[in-house]
Amino acid sequence: MPLQRHWLFSLLLMTMLVVQVAAARTLTVGVYQNEPKIFFDEQGRPSGLFVDLLTAIAREQGWSLEFQSCNWTRCLRMLNRGELDLMPDVAYSDARADVYDFHRQPALNSWSQLYARADASLVSIFQLENRRVAVLDESIQEAGFTDLLDGFGVNVTLVGVDSYPEAFRRVQVGEVDAAITNHQYGALFASRFELVATPIVFQPVPLYFATGQGLNPEVLSAIDMQLSQWRLDPDSVYFDILDRWQTLPPKPLVSPRLIGMLVAALVLLFIAVGVVFWLRRVVADRTRDLRQSEQKLATILDSVGAFIYIKDRDGRYVYANKKVLDNFKLTENELIGKDDSDVLDAETARELLTNDRKVIADGQPLSVEEQMRYGQIQGTYVSVKIPLRDSDGQVYALCGISTDITEQKQREQKIHQLAYYDSQTGLPNRAYLFDHLEHRVRDRQSDQGVALLVIDIDHFKNINDYHGHEYGDDLLREVSRRLQSLLSGDSHLIHLGADEFVILATGLESATLNETTQRLCDQVLTLLRKHYAWDDFTYHCTASVGAALSDDASDYSLDTLMKQAELAMHQAKKTGRGRVCFYSSDMQTVLQSRMELEADMRVSIHREDFFLVYQPQVDANGRIIGAEALLRWQHPQRGVVSPGEFIPVAESSGLIQPLGRWVLKTACSQLHAWSKDSTTEALTLSVNVSAWQFRSDDFVASIEAVLHLTGARPERLKIELTESMLIDDLDDAIDKITALKDIGVQVALDDFGTGYSSLAYLKRLPLAQLKIDQSFVADILTNSVAGAIARTIIGLGHSLEVDVIAEGVETEAQKDWLAAAGCLAYQGYLFGRPDSADALLRQLSDDSAGETDYPSVG
Structure with missing residues (x-):
C-alpha cells in the first residue's frame, strides 16, 4: 500500500512537471495542404482536424x-533540422522513429487508397503492371x-510529388495513371479532379504529432496526457472535433465522373469477393489480413452515399449496404430475402424488375435512369447494374449501385430555365434562339421560306420613366401575350431583352413568302397599337418592325437574318416609328458606307486630318467681338466632309469624345494665341461640346486641365x-x-427655342447667353410665329439679364429687324463665313482700318 501511494505521488509529480515545462511555450508548427486534416483556408488561416486538436491542447x-507553411517534404526536413517544433499528421514507422519522436496515443486513424480516371477502370493491383503512380515524397x-x-510481384513506376493536389492534377492531365492519397483527402477532392476511387485500399495507419528527435519530449508527453484524458470522455472536445471534420457535407450529385466512381465501387465489391477467395487459395498465411480487408471494405461500402446492393436471379436482396437499410427503415435481417415489391410501390417494382431481368438475361452491365417511389417519396436515380458470375461463368446474381440525382435534375431544369428563358415574360431568350432554332433555318426544305421579324416597342422608356418599371414589366407581358396569339404553324416568339421581341416563322411557302410576312407584320402593328389598360390609366404605344426573308434553303444563316432584320427595324424607327420596314440590300450599302466612314475617321483622328474654322460674331455696329469654332474634316480622298455627315457617325461610334477633346484643346490654344495680340485679345471663342463630354463626371475638371495646359483665359471661353x-439631369447640369x-x-444655350424652352429650368441655370436658332431668324420677316418666338427669346434674355445672339443672319433686313427688337449680337453669312483663324484676323484688321461693308455672302 505505501508503494502504491509512492507510485501515485510520483505520477502526479511527473504530470505537474510536464505541465509546468510544457506551459508558456511558443511552438512553431508545420502546415501543409492535406484537407481535411490540415491545410490553410482561402483566407490563409491554418485549419483542419489536426489544427483544431492542437489548438485545443495548446489552450489547455x-x-x-505559430504556423509555418511548407509542403510535405520541406516540412519534414525543417522538423529534422529543428526549424519546426511540431509536425501534425505524421504516420508512425520504425524508420521515422529513428529520426523523429512520437507521442504514444494516436491522434487519428487513416488508410491509403488509389485514385484514377474513370476510364482507367482500375480494380486490381495487378492492373498496375508497368503503370505510373504518383505518391507523396x-x-x-x-x-x-x-x-x-x-509482395505481389508487380512492377510500378512511382512518381514523387510534393502534395496531394499535385498528385491528383498529374492524373487528371495524364502524366501518371493513378495517385495515392489518404481516404479523407480523396473523399473530398477526387471528383474535383474528375477522378474516382479504385478498390485498391492498403495500409491502415495511426497518425501522430512528431518532433525532432530529443527536442520536445515534454510537449509530446503533454499531448499524450491530453489525448488520453479526452478519449476516456465521449463528450470531450476531442470527439467534437472528430465529428465536425469527419461528418463531411454531401458530395455533388451524379455527374459522369461520379457514375465512373460508382461503377468502380461496384466493381470493387465484385473484385474484393474474388480476391478474398483467390488469396485464400494462394496465400494462406495472409488470411488474417484478408479478413481485416473485408471489414474495411464493409466500412467503405457503408460510408458511400449511394445504394449498393446484390440481388439474386429472382430479384431478392442478398446484400444491402447501410444506405439501403436506412432508406427503407429496415434491418439487414428484415430486408434480405425480400424483393422490391415488398418495399416499393407496384409500378416502381415492375420497372426495376424489368431492368434487373435484362442484366441477368443479357449478362451485360446496364446503366439506366430509374424513377423510384416509396410512400410519399419520389425521386430519380442513376443505377449501374452488373452481372455476377460463378466459377462456371453462369450469372447467379447482379450487383447494383443507385445514386439519387433528384436534386441535380431539379437544378439542371432550373439552370436550363434561367439560361434559355426570360424571367419577365417566360418566353425563350436570345440564347434559345441561336442554340435551339438555328437548325430550323438551316435544315429546311428547298421550297420553304423563313421570315424573321424584330419588333421594338416605340418609346418604351416613357412608361418606365413616368409610371414605373412594374408597369413596364406588365406592358411587356401583355405584348408577349398578344404576339403569342399570332403564332401558328412552325413559328416561335423570342424576347430578346428590354423592349425587343423576335418572331421566327419557318416552313413558309417560298412562292408566297412576301405576302405572308406582310400580313403577319400588319397583324403585329394592329394588335400592338390597341390600348393597354390599367386601373388608374390607359396607355397607347406603337411598334417598329424590321423583317428579313430567306426563300432559298442554301442562303442565309440565322445570324445573317437577325442582323438584317435589326437593320430594317432601325430604319423603321428612323422613318417615323410605328411602321414596318423590309430589309433591302440598299440598307446594307448605307451601313457599309457608314462603317467605312467610321473607319476613316479613326485613322484621320490619329493623322490629324481634322481642323477648325472660325465664324465671326459681331455687335450692333458690325465690330467683331468673338467667333464660334466649328469642326471640319479634310478627308484624304473625298476632300472636305460636311459635319452633318460625320458628326452623327462620331456620336454613334463614341469617336465624338476624342474629337471633342481635340476641339477644346485646339480652340483654347487659339484663344491663348489671340491673347498675345492687342487686336484679338478681347475676342471670345464659342465651342460646342457633345452630350458625351458634358455628361462625363470629369467634364469641369477636363476643361480646367485644358485651360491650364494651353494658358487660355477662362473668361474668353x-x-x-x-x-x-440639360433636361436629362437638370441638377447635374446646374452643378456643372x-x-x-x-x-x-461662360456657358451659352445653343439653338434656343427648338427644344423644351421651359422657364422652370431656365431660371435655375447660371447662363451667360441665349442663342436664337437660325430656323427662326430665316423666317422672321415672313412668318409672324417665328417673329413672335424671336421677340420672346430676346425679351426673356433681357429679363434674365442674359446676352442674346442670333445665328444664321444673312441679310441686312434680318439684322435691322433683330436690332429693332433688342438683339444686339449676330452671327451669320452677312458678317462672314466660317474660315481659318488667319482669315478672321484679316477681316478684323480690315474692320480696324475703317472698312464698313460686310463681307460678301458669295
Whole structure:
C-alpha cells in the first residue's frame, strides 16, 4: 500500500512537471495542404482536424502556436533540422522513429487508397503492371505501397510529388495513371479532379504529432496526457472535433465522373469477393489480413452515399449496404430475402424488375435512369447494374449501385430555365434562339421560306420613366401575350431583352413568302397599337418592325437574318416609328458606307486630318467681338466632309469624345494665341461640346486641365450647350454650369427655342447667353410665329439679364429687324463665313482700318 501511494505521488509529480515545462511555450508548427486534416483556408488561416486538436491542447497547456507553411517534404526536413517544433499528421514507422519522436496515443486513424480516371477502370493491383503512380515524397505511403507491390510481384513506376493536389492534377492531365492519397483527402477532392476511387485500399495507419528527435519530449508527453484524458470522455472536445471534420457535407450529385466512381465501387465489391477467395487459395498465411480487408471494405461500402446492393436471379436482396437499410427503415435481417415489391410501390417494382431481368438475361452491365417511389417519396436515380458470375461463368446474381440525382435534375431544369428563358415574360431568350432554332433555318426544305421579324416597342422608356418599371414589366407581358396569339404553324416568339421581341416563322411557302410576312407584320402593328389598360390609366404605344426573308434553303444563316432584320427595324424607327420596314440590300450599302466612314475617321483622328474654322460674331455696329469654332474634316480622298455627315457617325461610334477633346484643346490654344495680340485679345471663342463630354463626371475638371495646359483665359471661353443635354439631369447640369462660372468660363444655350424652352429650368441655370436658332431668324420677316418666338427669346434674355445672339443672319433686313427688337449680337453669312483663324484676323484688321461693308455672302 505505501508503494502504491509512492507510485501515485510520483505520477502526479511527473504530470505537474510536464505541465509546468510544457506551459508558456511558443511552438512553431508545420502546415501543409492535406484537407481535411490540415491545410490553410482561402483566407490563409491554418485549419483542419489536426489544427483544431492542437489548438485545443495548446489552450489547455498555455502554449502559443505559430504556423509555418511548407509542403510535405520541406516540412519534414525543417522538423529534422529543428526549424519546426511540431509536425501534425505524421504516420508512425520504425524508420521515422529513428529520426523523429512520437507521442504514444494516436491522434487519428487513416488508410491509403488509389485514385484514377474513370476510364482507367482500375480494380486490381495487378492492373498496375508497368503503370505510373504518383505518391507523396518521403511519405509512409510510399514505403507501404512499395512493400505491397513487392509482395505481389508487380512492377510500378512511382512518381514523387510534393502534395496531394499535385498528385491528383498529374492524373487528371495524364502524366501518371493513378495517385495515392489518404481516404479523407480523396473523399473530398477526387471528383474535383474528375477522378474516382479504385478498390485498391492498403495500409491502415495511426497518425501522430512528431518532433525532432530529443527536442520536445515534454510537449509530446503533454499531448499524450491530453489525448488520453479526452478519449476516456465521449463528450470531450476531442470527439467534437472528430465529428465536425469527419461528418463531411454531401458530395455533388451524379455527374459522369461520379457514375465512373460508382461503377468502380461496384466493381470493387465484385473484385474484393474474388480476391478474398483467390488469396485464400494462394496465400494462406495472409488470411488474417484478408479478413481485416473485408471489414474495411464493409466500412467503405457503408460510408458511400449511394445504394449498393446484390440481388439474386429472382430479384431478392442478398446484400444491402447501410444506405439501403436506412432508406427503407429496415434491418439487414428484415430486408434480405425480400424483393422490391415488398418495399416499393407496384409500378416502381415492375420497372426495376424489368431492368434487373435484362442484366441477368443479357449478362451485360446496364446503366439506366430509374424513377423510384416509396410512400410519399419520389425521386430519380442513376443505377449501374452488373452481372455476377460463378466459377462456371453462369450469372447467379447482379450487383447494383443507385445514386439519387433528384436534386441535380431539379437544378439542371432550373439552370436550363434561367439560361434559355426570360424571367419577365417566360418566353425563350436570345440564347434559345441561336442554340435551339438555328437548325430550323438551316435544315429546311428547298421550297420553304423563313421570315424573321424584330419588333421594338416605340418609346418604351416613357412608361418606365413616368409610371414605373412594374408597369413596364406588365406592358411587356401583355405584348408577349398578344404576339403569342399570332403564332401558328412552325413559328416561335423570342424576347430578346428590354423592349425587343423576335418572331421566327419557318416552313413558309417560298412562292408566297412576301405576302405572308406582310400580313403577319400588319397583324403585329394592329394588335400592338390597341390600348393597354390599367386601373388608374390607359396607355397607347406603337411598334417598329424590321423583317428579313430567306426563300432559298442554301442562303442565309440565322445570324445573317437577325442582323438584317435589326437593320430594317432601325430604319423603321428612323422613318417615323410605328411602321414596318423590309430589309433591302440598299440598307446594307448605307451601313457599309457608314462603317467605312467610321473607319476613316479613326485613322484621320490619329493623322490629324481634322481642323477648325472660325465664324465671326459681331455687335450692333458690325465690330467683331468673338467667333464660334466649328469642326471640319479634310478627308484624304473625298476632300472636305460636311459635319452633318460625320458628326452623327462620331456620336454613334463614341469617336465624338476624342474629337471633342481635340476641339477644346485646339480652340483654347487659339484663344491663348489671340491673347498675345492687342487686336484679338478681347475676342471670345464659342465651342460646342457633345452630350458625351458634358455628361462625363470629369467634364469641369477636363476643361480646367485644358485651360491650364494651353494658358487660355477662362473668361474668353464660351461653352455652347443644347437644351436636350440639360433636361436629362437638370441638377447635374446646374452643378456643372455653376462650377464653370466659378472658374470664369461662360456657358451659352445653343439653338434656343427648338427644344423644351421651359422657364422652370431656365431660371435655375447660371447662363451667360441665349442663342436664337437660325430656323427662326430665316423666317422672321415672313412668318409672324417665328417673329413672335424671336421677340420672346430676346425679351426673356433681357429679363434674365442674359446676352442674346442670333445665328444664321444673312441679310441686312434680318439684322435691322433683330436690332429693332433688342438683339444686339449676330452671327451669320452677312458678317462672314466660317474660315481659318488667319482669315478672321484679316477681316478684323480690315474692320480696324475703317472698312464698313460686310463681307460678301458669295
